[in-house]
Amino acid sequence: MVTSSSLVYLIALPLFGAITLLLAGRRADKWGHLLGTAMSASSFGVGLYQLSQMLSRPTEERAIGQKLFTWIDVASFQVDAGLLLDQLSICFVLLITGVGTLIHIYSISYMSHDENRRRFFAYLNLFIAAMLLLVLGDSYLTLYVGWEGVGLASYLLIGFWNQKPAYATASKKAFVMNRIGDMGLSFAIMIAFATLGTVSFAGVKEASEGASETALTAIGIMLLVAAAGKSAQFPLQAWLGDAMAGPTPVSALIHAATMVTAGVYLIVRSNFIFDAAPTAQLIVVIVGAITLLFGAVIGTAKDDIKKALAASTMSQIGYMVLCAGLGPAGYAFAIMHLLTHGFFKAGMFLGAGSVMHGMNDSVDMRRYGGLRKFMPITFITFGLGYLAIIGVPPFAGFYSKDLIIETAFNAGGFKGILLGSITLLGAVITAFYMTRVMILTFTSPKRWEEDQHPHESPFLMWFPMVILSIGSVTSGLLFYRGDALKNWLNPVFGDHGKDHYEEHLFEPIVVSAMALTAVAIGVGIAIMKYQLSEIDAVAPQNVSIFTRIARKDLLQDSFNESVFMRPGQVLTRLLVKGDENVVDGAVRGIGRTALGAGATLRRTQSGFARSYAALILIGAVALIAGIWVVTL
Amino acid sequence: MNPYNYLYVAGLLFTIGAIGVIVRRNAIVVFMCIELMLNAANLTLVTFSRINGTLEGQVTAFFTMVVAACEVVVGLAIIIAIYRSRRSASIDDASLLKR
Numbered sequence: 123m124v125t126s127s128s129l130v131y132l133i134a135l136p137l138f139g140a141i142t143l144l145l146a147g148r149r150a151d152k153w154g155h156l157l158g159t160a161m162s163a164s165s166f167g168v169g170l171y172q173l174s175q176m177l178s179r180p181t182e183e184r185a186i187g188q189k190l191f192t193w194i195d196v197a198s199f200q201v202d203a204g205l206l207l208d209q210l211s212i213c214f215v216l217l218i219t220g221v222g223t224l225i226h227i228y229s230i231s232y233m234s235h236d237e238n239r240r241r242f243f244a245y246l247n248l249f250i251a252a253m254l255l256l257v258l259g260d261s262y263l264t265l266y267v268g269w270e271g272v273g274l275a276s277y278l279l280i281g282f283w284n285q286k287p288a289y290a291t292a293s294k295k296a297f298v299m300n301r302i303g304d305m306g307l308s309f310a311i312m313i314a315f316a317t318l319g320t321v322s323f324a325g326v327k328e329a330s331e332g333a334s335e336t337a338l339t340a341i342g343i344m345l346l347v348a349a350a351g352k353s354a355q356f357p358l359q360a361w362l363g364d365a366m367a368g369p370t371p372v373s374a375l376i377h378a379a380t381m382v383t384a385g386v387y388l389i390v391r392s393n394f395i396f397d398a399a400p401t402a403q404l405i406v407v408i409v410g411a412i413t414l415l416f417g418a419v420i421g422t423a424k425d426d427i428k429k430a431l432a433a434s435t436m437s438q439i440g441y442m443v444l445c446a447g448l449g450p451a452g453y454a455f456a457i458m459h460l461l462t463h464g465f466f467k468a469g470m471f472l473g474a475g476s477v478m479h480g481m482n483d484s485v486d487m488r489r490y491g492g493l494r495k496f497m498p499i500t501f502i503t504f505g506l507g508y509l510a511i512i513g514v515p516p517f518a519g520f521y522s523k524d525l526i527i528e529t530a531f532n533a534g535g536f537k538g539i540l541l542g543s544i545t546l547l548g549a550v551i552t553a554f555y556m557t558r559v560m561i562l563t564f565t566s567p568k569r570w571e572e573d574q575h576p577h578e579s580p581f582l583m584w585f586p587m588v589i590l591s592i593g594s595v596t597s598g599l600l601f602y603r604g605d606a607l608k609n610w611l612n613p614v615f616g617d618h619g620k621d622h623y624e625e626h627l628f629e630p631i632v633v634s635a636m637a638l639t640a641v642a643i644g645v646g647i648a649i650m651k652y653q654l655s656e657i658d659a660v661a662p663q664n665v666s667i668f669t670r671i672a673r674k675d676l677l678q679d680s681f682n683e684s685v686f687m688r689p690g691q692v693l694t695r696l697l698v699k700g701d702e703n704v705v706d707g708a709v710r711g712i713g714r715t716a717l718g719a720g721a722t723l724r725r726t727q728s729g730f731a732r733s734y735a736a737l738i739l740i741g742a743v744a745l746i747a748g749i750w751v752v753t754l
Numbered sequence: 755m756n757p758y759n760y761l762y763v764a765g766l767l768f769t770i771g772a773i774g775v776i777v778r779r780n781a782i783v784v785f786m787c788i789e790l791m792l793n794a795a796n797l798t799l800v801t802f803s804r805i806n807g808t809l810e811g812q813v814t815a816f817f818t819m820v821v822a823a824c825e826v827v828v829g830l831a832i833i834i835a836i837y838r839s840r841r842s843a844s845i846d847d848a849s850l851l852k853r
Binding site: 730 | 776846848849
């Protein structure tokens with residue numbers, strides 16, 4: 123493999139920004155945001171340079187690596203801290219640094235009234251560095267460091283306004299639920315080392331060819347647990363909605379475009395494991411299918427614009443996970459949807475931030491309405507993202523989602539038909555709830571208070587939105603034309619990445635027609651229900667039980683609370699009681715016995731010489747009597 | 755004469771001494787009772803020496819007497835010192851170690 127010494131700058135630049143800003147403290151208040159943005163942008167520059175270098179090399183030499191240092195050197199456990207930049211990582215590098223830089227620019231204006239803006243930029247840079255380490259690591263252990271790093275940055279940023287207890291709780295919830303996933307990743311690494319003897323991607327790939335399927339299935343399932351935690355997939359999805367407590371740029375960057383897609387990256391990167399473990403692959407598909415409907419249903423019931431978008435993110439990542447679970451046929455399309463989703467969802471989140479900016483930070487869509495006139499740029503950019511996510515040609519989401527639906531149908535047999543139907547149903551619901559968001563926010567009559575004065579956001583905020591909306595228009599066609607992205611990624615997935623699905627259940631054009639029909643149905647229902655009828659400014663309470671359950675996030679929190687949290691609390695209380703009564707009781711009991719014995723024995727020390735003499739006499743008599751009895 | 759009678763006398767003397775030590779309060783009397791018990795022991799030693807026809811018991815009795823003499827010197831000195839400071843020869847008054 124070609125080695126390069128410049129890979130480390132990708133990570134080092136934002137890391138330098140984060141460390142400088144955190145150490146400089148208040149002294150950096152004046153220029154902190156500029157440094158943060160510059161570091162992110164220069165990392166993007168290095169990424170572009172690497173891409174140009176990569177394009178100039180022949181296909182088989184495109185992947186490059188860099189060994190940083192020998193990390194662990196213990197007997198047979200050898201791990202080098204190394205970086206790997208191949209066709210897959212470069213996609214992520216450009217997405218992370220590109221979208222990241224745009225969001226840095228957006229945040230300069232969005233966070234301008236926050237006195238801790240410098241700290242915000244430090245955390246953003248920390249996130250960029252950790253996320254780059256995650257996608258550039260050449261072993262599972264290096265990836266794990268980045269994995270934990272993004273978890274930390276996510277925690278710090280969700281709880282950025284931790285003066286509000288609810289926000290602090292949300293960050294803690296995200297952190298704790300992510301820990302469950304992290305545990306899965308550490309188990310996967312341990313199993314990989316125990317059975318395959320190595321943890322580097324190349325080593326595991328080589329060793330997996332002769333490994334037992336049981337071991338690979340175990341690794342695959344543990345990797346899926348990790349992916350579910352980080353990517354908010356069923357059953358670890360409950361944290362994402364609450365993570366919206368963070369500032370909106372954070373939601374756009376971390377909880378829509380990049381960090382939450384790390385799970386998809388992990389599955390696609392571990393393609394050699396999943397290809398050899400069909401059971402694990404099937405579970406991946408099931409998790410993806412459940413989450414894609416789960417998120418979509420929650421999305422229909424949310425009145426909080428950010429939470430509606432968060433539910434949509436969950437659902438869209440469900441699409442990616444499902445597609446990644448379909449094996450070599452799906453990996454490239456999962457990544458394609460990931461990239462296009464990165465553009466349009468980040469753009470829509472920034473749009474939501476722009477709307478909040480103009481509406482005194484209100485997030486209740488039932489209090490919006492008619493904002494099209496007041497925020498034309500936000501309306502247009504958000505609208506382009508909207509057309510992209512529901513999948514209207516020629517916008518980005520059409521191509522990527524269409525390919526996923528097609529791949530699902532081609533999975534073969536009953537499974538294919540079922541998965542295809544689920545993805546189509548997901549498309550209907552997506553079209554419905556996104557149209558609902560559009561109508562409630564922009565096109566319906568105004569429902570806001572008199573003291574609100576909606577206005578367009580400043581240049582620094584709408585400029586990134588415009589760039590991202592251009593991405594959400596063009597990226598799909600760009601990746602799709604001549605199978606560009608698929609051919610680009612093929613070397614990563616080995617030889618079996620080529621033409622895998624021999625049989626087409628439906629012709630691509632038929633699938634497109636069905637997908638478009640699904641979109642039309644969804645949009646139609648939403649228009650009938652919201653555009654053509656009155657919308658209540660307060661969510662109606664006399665609704666069906668299904669709406670109520672959907673509003674409560676399909677009872678995900680109630681389930682977690684009743685199944686894990688309350689029994690956990692009971693267990694803790696029991697353990698505390700056991701500790702107090704049994705362990706502490708034993709310790710205190712020993713002390714009390716010694717004290718009591720001392721107090722009793724002390725009475726014999728009366729200080730009267732005659733009683734001592736009497737005791738000596740009694741003792742002597744008893745001794746002699748004893749000897750006499752024994753020897754008799 | 756039956757040598758066992760000496761043993762009975764010695765037992766009697768020892769008992770009187772022991773009861774005296776426990777019952778009496780006057781330090782001098784207690785001291786005398788201790789001497790009585792020592793001499794009871796001496797008498798037993800000499801008697802057994804006689805019964806067995808050996809000399810070890812009689813020699814030991816001399817040692818006991820020497821030790822008893824030393825003990826009397828030290829003991830009386832202590833009793834007089836206590837009497838001087840506390841104006842009392844009662845053994846129960848000298849129970850200061852308790853506190």
